[in-house]
Amino acid sequence: MPLLVGGGAMAAAVLVGDPSLFNVLFCPPSMPRRSLSLGGKNLMLHQPPKPISPRLILCRSGAGALDPAAPEKEIPKVREGGRDQRKAVRIAWEKLVRWSRSWRSKAKTDVVERTKKVVVLGGGSFGTAMAAHIAGKKAEMEVLMLVRDEDVCRGINETHFNSRKYFPNHMLPENVFATTNARDALLGADFCLHVVPVQCSSSFLEGISQHVDPKLPFISLSKGLELNTLRTMSQIIPQALRNPRQPFVVLSGPSFAVELMRKLPTAMVVASKDKNLAGTVQQLLASPHLRISSSSDVIGVEIAGALKNVLAIAAGIVEGMNLGNNCMAALVAQGCSEIRWLATKMGAKATTLTGLSGSGDIMLTCFVNLSRNRTVGLRLGSGESLDDIISSMNQVAEGVSTAGAVIALAEKYNVKMPVLTAVARIIDNELTPKTAVLELMGLPQVEEV
Numbered sequence: 001m002p003l004l005v006g007g008g009a010m011a012a013a014v015l016v017g018d019p020s021l022f023n024v025l026f027c028p029p030s031m032p033r034r035s036l037s038l039g040g041k042n043l044m045l046h047q048p049p050k051p052i053s054p055r056l057i058l059c060r061s062g063a064g065a066l067d068p069a070a071p072e073k074e075i076p077k078v079r080e081g082g083r084d085q086r087k088a089v090r091i092a093w094e095k096l097v098r099w100s101r102s103w104r105s106k107a108k109t110d111v112v113e114r115t116k117k118v119v120v121l122g123g124g125s126f127g128t129a130m131a132a133h134i135a136g137k138k139a140e141m142e143v144l145m146l147v148r149d150e151d152v153c154r155g156i157n158e159t160h161f162n163s164r165k166y167f168p169n170h171m172l173p174e175n176v177f178a179t180t181n182a183r184d185a186l187l188g189a190d191f192c193l194h195v196v197p198v199q200c201s202s203s204f205l206e207g208i209s210q211h212v213d214p215k216l217p218f219i220s221l222s223k224g225l226e227l228n229t230l231r232t233m234s235q236i237i238p239q240a241l242r243n244p245r246q247p248f249v250v251l252s253g254p255s256f257a258v259e260l261m262r263k264l265p266t267a268m269v270v271a272s273k274d275k276n277l278a279g280t281v282q283q284l285l286a287s288p289h290l291r292i293s294s295s296s297d298v299i300g301v302e303i304a305g306a307l308k309n310v311l312a313i314a315a316g317i318v319e320g321m322n323l324g325n326n327c328m329a330a331l332v333a334q335g336c337s338e339i340r341w342l343a344t345k346m347g348a349k350a351t352t353l354t355g356l357s358g359s360g361d362i363m364l365t366c367f368v369n370l371s372r373n374r375t376v377g378l379r380l381g382s383g384e385s386l387d388d389i390i391s392s393m394n395q396v397a398e399g400v401s402t403a404g405a406v407i408a409l410a411e412k413y414n415v416k417m418p419v420l421t422a423v424a425r426i427i428d429n430e431l432t433p434k435t436a437v438l439e440l441m442g443l444p445q446v447e448e449v
């Protein structure tokens, strides 16, 4: 008969299944009972033998938890060790600080020094936050936002606020300006930040391509896949500009615009096939409150950033349906696996998917209410229709369009993606959230891969 060690809630939950299947090994001192009544049966609870095999410890943790008679005289020794340990930790920290200082002393600052103008395509939430961030690096730098709306343009130039839809409480630096004229915006720019939603990026860029210098580095911040073509931004930008050599960098990671605007500590990653360009953009963007890592894994960063938005919708649905924390954790873990399966088949590195653009952004958007994609899911899970949700939103939720593209990609690469497919079916109004959950729970119990 199997031995169940521990008498807490987890053990009780296991026993509820079939108490007769277990012998219970009870761990004092927290539950000084000798018997437990479950399902009408009285179970005998045994004191653990001493010492107990660690293999038997199922549901208690913490040093000495299973040894109530741990000798008092050992305590001073632990305290001695504590002092030594604190010293070791201090030395390790000091080493880190020295390493960091020497690294910083070697860090180049010439990129910011020689940058005179940055153009930001897109005057929405993230475009505005990034414009303010870069402008904050050097007052003499001109940061020019290309926007569509004349009122927004006037507001930025005359009052230094982009307050029509975004950031009514955040004054922009004096060196942020706006224009509705693409030629003026792009003329003489050293870098271009692309922050236009993915689905309209291609037509938008085709319309301004005649003003784009073929050597102008494009830094893409848009996260998603184009619905019918399944293209990522690293494909959309050079194709729309008809220049396969347009310098390209993708910038991604956990970064809500509002927190960047408030200068809260944030970390992102830049990825480019051109290592020098990645390093240059890293220098351009890094600041005391924004850490920028670099990578060469463009496809990994792009796919992670696009798919996390679909997973965030799923997380919102779970929240909206009140399915609990166990369900949320299981769903997000499964979603992470699905993203890894697809992305690695497309050539992404597994390490990218556990980094800032993968796990980092998944944690942020799946678990934090500021996410618009999660909010879409939450409202779907609470019973609202997608049409009502979309028509009441004044900002983009990229996961809605990307969901359809993901399923086509999954088919192309022959990857099973139950959670992300369920999101696409719910968005297409072909499945209710409740049926989706029942069907997902009924899938075969398979080996973890």
Ligand SMILES: NC(=O)C1=CN([C@@H]2O[C@H](COP(=O)(O)OP(=O)(O)OC[C@H]3O[C@@H](n4cnc5c(N)ncnc54)[C@H](O)[C@@H]3O)[C@@H](O)[C@H]2O)C=CC1
Binding pocket: 122, 123, 124, 125, 126, 127, 148, 195, 196, 197, 198, 200, 204, 221, 222, 223, 224, 255, 256, 257, 258, 394, 395, 396, 398
């Ligand atoms: N807001 C955030 O916290 C973050 C957003 N992003 C990504 O940045 C991209 C943009 O997002 P937001 O700025 O937040 O969106 P938003 O909805 O706040 O703004 C979108 C901007 O794009 C413009 N736009 C829309 N359609 C257009 C078209 N056809 N042609 C030209 N411009 C058009 C709008 O006028 C608006 O200025 C998205 O791909 C998003 O995933 C990435 C990280 C963080």
Ligand SMILES: O=C(CO)COP(=O)(O)O
Binding pocket: 223, 253, 254, 255, 256, 257, 309, 312, 361, 364, 365, 370, 371, 372, 373, 374, 396, 397, 398
């Ligand atoms: O990508 C984001 C943060 O990293 C923003 O997420 P949402 O588009 O869901 O708000």
